[in-house]
Amino acid sequence: MKRRLSRDREDRPSSCKGPADSCKRVRQPAEDSGDVLPDWARLPQEMLLHIFQYLPLLDRAFASQVCRGWNEAFHMPELWRCFEFELNQPASSYLKATHPDLIKQIIKRHSNHLQYVSFKVDSSTESAEAACDILSQLVNCSLKTLGLISTARPSFMELPKSHFISALTVVFVNSKSLSSLKIDDTPVDDPSLKVLVANNSDTLKLLKMSSCPHVSPAGILCVADQCHGLRELALNYHLLSDELLLALSSEKHVHLEHLRIDVVSENPGQQFHTIKKSSWDAMVRHSPKFNLVMYFFLYEDEFGPFFRDEIPVTHLYFGRSVSKEVLGRVGMNCPRLVELVVCANGLRPLDEELIRIAERCQHLSAIGLGECEVSCSAFVEFVKMCGRRLSQLSIMEEVLIPDHKYSLDEIHWEVSKHLGRVWFPDMMPTW
Amino acid sequence: MVVNSVHWFRKGLRLHDNPALQEALNGADTVRCVYILDPWFAGSANVGINRWRFLLESLEDLDTSLRKLNSRLFVVRGQPADVFPRLFKEWNVTRLTFEYDSEPYGKERDAAIIKMAQEYGVETLVRNTHTLYSPDRIIEMNNHSPPLTFKRFQAIVNRLELPRKPLPTITQEQMARCRTRILDNHDERYGVPSLEELGFKTFKGDSSHVWKGGETEALERLNKHLDRKAWVANFERPRINAQSLFASPTGLSPYLRFGCLSCRVFYYNLRDLYMKLRRHSSPPLSLFGQLLWREFFYTAATNNPNFDRMEGNPICVQIPWDHNPEALAKWAEGRTGFPWIDAIMTQLRQEGWIHHLARHAVACFLTRGDLWISWESGMKVFEELLLDADWSVNAGSWMWLSCSAFFQQFFHCYCPVGFGRRTDPSGDYIRRYIPKLKDYPNRYIYEPWNAPESVQKEANCIVGVDYPKPMINHAESSRLNIERMKQVYQQLSHYRGLSELKEVLLHKSW
Numbered sequence: 001m002k003r004r005l006s007r008d009r010e011d012r013p014s015s016c017k018g019p020a021d022s023c024k025r026v027r028q029p030a031e032d033s034g035d036v037l038p039d040w041a042r043l044p045q046e047m048l049l050h051i052f053q054y055l056p057l058l059d060r061a062f063a064s065q066v067c068r069g070w071n072e073a074f075h076m077p078e079l080w081r082c083f084e085f086e087l088n089q090p091a092s093s094y095l096k097a098t099h100p101d102l103i104k105q106i107i108k109r110h111s112n113h114l115q116y117v118s119f120k121v122d123s124s125t126e127s128a129e130a131a132c133d134i135l136s137q138l139v140n141c142s143l144k145t146l147g148l149i150s151t152a153r154p155s156f157m158e159l160p161k162s163h164f165i166s167a168l169t170v171v172f173v174n175s176k177s178l179s180s181l182k183i184d185d186t187p188v189d190d191p192s193l194k195v196l197v198a199n200n201s202d203t204l205k206l207l208k209m210s211s212c213p214h215v216s217p218a219g220i221l222c223v224a225d226q227c228h229g230l231r232e233l234a235l236n237y238h239l240l241s242d243e244l245l246l247a248l249s250s251e252k253h254v255h256l257e258h259l260r261i262d263v264v265s266e267n268p269g270q271q272f273h274t275i276k277k278s279s280w281d282a283m284v285r286h287s288p289k290f291n292l293v294m295y296f297f298l299y300e301d302e303f304g305p306f307f308r309d310e311i312p313v314t315h316l317y318f319g320r321s322v323s324k325e326v327l328g329r330v331g332m333n334c335p336r337l338v339e340l341v342v343c344a345n346g347l348r349p350l351d352e353e354l355i356r357i358a359e360r361c362q363h364l365s366a367i368g369l370g371e372c373e374v375s376c377s378a379f380v381e382f383v384k385m386c387g388r389r390l391s392q393l394s395i396m397e398e399v400l401i402p403d404h405k406y407s408l409d410e411i412h413w414e415v416s417k418h419l420g421r422v423w424f425p426d427m428m429p430t431w
Numbered sequence: 432m433v434v435n436s437v438h439w440f441r442k443g444l445r446l447h448d449n450p451a452l453q454e455a456l457n458g459a460d461t462v463r464c465v466y467i468l469d470p471w472f473a474g475s476a477n478v479g480i481n482r483w484r485f486l487l488e489s490l491e492d493l494d495t496s497l498r499k500l501n502s503r504l505f506v507v508r509g510q511p512a513d514v515f516p517r518l519f520k521e522w523n524v525t526r527l528t529f530e531y532d533s534e535p536y537g538k539e540r541d542a543a544i545i546k547m548a549q550e551y552g553v554e555t556l557v558r559n560t561h562t563l564y565s566p567d568r569i570i571e572m573n574n575h576s577p578p579l580t581f582k583r584f585q586a587i588v589n590r591l592e593l594p595r596k597p598l599p600t601i602t603q604e605q606m607a608r609c610r611t612r613i614l615d616n617h618d619e620r621y622g623v624p625s626l627e628e629l630g631f632k633t634f635k636g637d638s639s640h641v642w643k644g645g646e647t648e649a650l651e652r653l654n655k656h657l658d659r660k661a662w663v664a665n666f667e668r669p670r671i672n673a674q675s676l677f678a679s680p681t682g683l684s685p686y687l688r689f690g691c692l693s694c695r696v697f698y699y700n701l702r703d704l705y706m707k708l709r710r711h712s713s714p715p716l717s718l719f720g721q722l723l724w725r726e727f728f729y730t731a732a733t734n735n736p737n738f739d740r741m742e743g744n745p746i747c748v749q750i751p752w753d754h755n756p757e758a759l760a761k762w763a764e765g766r767t768g769f770p771w772i773d774a775i776m777t778q779l780r781q782e783g784w785i786h787h788l789a790r791h792a793v794a795c796f797l798t799r800g801d802l803w804i805s806w807e808s809g810m811k812v813f814e815e816l817l818l819d820a821d822w823s824v825n826a827g828s829w830m831w832l833s834c835s836a837f838f839q840q841f842f843h844c845y846c847p848v849g850f851g852r853r854t855d856p857s858g859d860y861i862r863r864y865i866p867k868l869k870d871y872p873n874r875y876i877y878e879p880w881n882a883p884e885s886v887q888k889e890a891n892c893i894v895g896v897d898y899p900k901p902m903i904n905h906a907e908s909s910r911l912n913i914e915r916m917k918q919v920y921q922q923l924s925h926y927r928g929l930s931e932l933k934e935v936l937l938h939k940s941w
Contacts (some may be wrong), residue, residue, distance in 0.1 A: 026585050092754045151751035152803050231457035263908050268881060297906040319909055321849045341842045344849055394840045409715045424582050426840055429828050431724045431789050
């Protein structure tokens, strides 16, 4: 039985007294007669609440059928602060959906208790529509968290845009205290962002909106200008501008903690704009500890504008083949680099590039290499230079080329030695 | 007391290193070697023509070898539970022998047969020779649970003594002491069926198939395999090159799967060759890579009847795969529009074998890389088409490649264009299996949709007309899918980072 932990539990109001006190209350009557028999029907509500919080929804629902007292406990507001609506169609998903009757009940009895809500939809348009349907009915909610999550293909994108927007703006307008919003892969647009800002600018802390093609740089700039509490932001590169970075580093703005940027090629040979070094510098000055996470899904020849100047990236992921030259530039220009993942490079060894990264990226603690080649000697050198700060070293076995100094069998001892723990490359079945 | 033995072939289709068969012969008055086959079942089973052909050839080979020993193979039509009572009575059987099958379904079937045999007063002798070690032993040594990382598995194997040495093949003398009564109508009643009898249509001149079944072929290949290794004098794992993609005349995996070649014979031959060439130094475990992967999956599967599915499988991560029969069909039939993927699936369908890196490429494409379709669907296609896909290894490999189990890092995604191009820059593999594309220049053969119209016209193959357009946008799909995998894994580890956005791309090795 899997325990379903509620989201954001640290933000939930704690609403139960010490169980020990309640226990005494339940036991007292029985003690007189010499027996110590708990009366389950008379468990105090606080204790029931505490117990129910550990139960997955289905078990809780069974428990609620036991007696009136337990049924009342089942409907206590505290148990309905968090909910994840799972909307799947049997034709498009293997997973079960939240029962429609339960959904009706929630909207009827608990919509004003809901604070942390997410929708998980499969790849069918019906599921996305169902999610919008529910959203439109959440008129009495003051949500703190809203997440729209597609678990397979992005079905929200297949809805008529106006339909989606009107459902979403119901929440924006009524919540007025949205703190965390995840709307990746949706048809959200500039006007709806304005509505978001108009109603939630004081409270918005997290906004995740990668791959929202209807938003423009101006739209996101509006958010940055007004929502000074914004700490975490995820978006696509085409929305990034010097103005945006400056807005996020303005005096009124809190320290940014996390900025994620997806750089995705729509068509081969796409040209990307550049961001000035001064804008990045302003960001670092304003938020010295912020994480800059960049995901690149580009063709090799589209990297022209990138890594020409110093850039404060901390987590770097190359989802497609990236050239030796670009990795060389990464070594030169990414002093804050903490994590590097390279899916593929090609068949020329990355020895020099890795050594340079070890030298110049003094904070590097995690690296993953997929389809690349590195000579065993250079790899050992790299590990030696990084030493124990490498907490994650995920190298596919095929990456390492044996040379005159080390064979594959010897290398893991050398590397383990320098890392201070047992290490092996990642393996794939050779059957 | 008269001893009438029956040896039941299932896998282990060989006369060499066959202790169970030796037990059948030991002190027996008569011996009959049977293989039980249900032709009606052949039509509905998920088994393609190449697999059937390989099996039938292996049975023919056994029959030929047994003939030289004055015996024959008895191919009995039906299901074991129905066939055995009949045979026990008809032949007055007193002893039944077979090779141990560690797979959960096999164990269940065999338990029932053993019980039934007892009721008929038939002694049953079972010997473990399909794997190097006993899976139960490995499980015991790992605190009573199967190792779920390959490194852990290797560590345990390292502590074990060497596998039992293989037995020599059955001799004339051994057989001479027992008789096999062959009736005149043996071929009619107990002969090896043809593909037609099983319901397959074959064509004249269809004998160009690449993998010939049988023990004889297996042993010849083993010799060639060892000769090649000795000649190369290099025991390192060979880097993949364009040539490796094509079926090798020294490839052994289908023969190991059907048991035409004993895994111990392979093991010891490799070991002896290594020690001869390297002056008696002990070989590293990596020399037996292929064999140990097979052992690993057998061990992981033996006590898990749900090993081949996601739901109800305790070691499998529950991933919200998409249900998309149309996309699945395109993948299975080699119509994805990505020549690298299509060529691999075409080779698989035509010949029944593909290189392990080719398997990684198509498995990644179907599941976590591009189509986001369940690994179970891919597993079923491989089960039908792949000669060396047995239950444990096939299911295990698919779970591994889709990052559904065994603690795999999921960041690494094989590009359906780049990976192929890097493996075979010449494009010859594509040209061989997708002849329509043969006139494409190397520059465009892996991504014909990017070729200018003039190039397409000159190559006489217009994308969208003569060859399909790419069924997805790889950059977009891989971006989406990496997010999906992260969502799944973040929930698994109940990740508590600085914030909900904290990237968990490289999860800690557990």
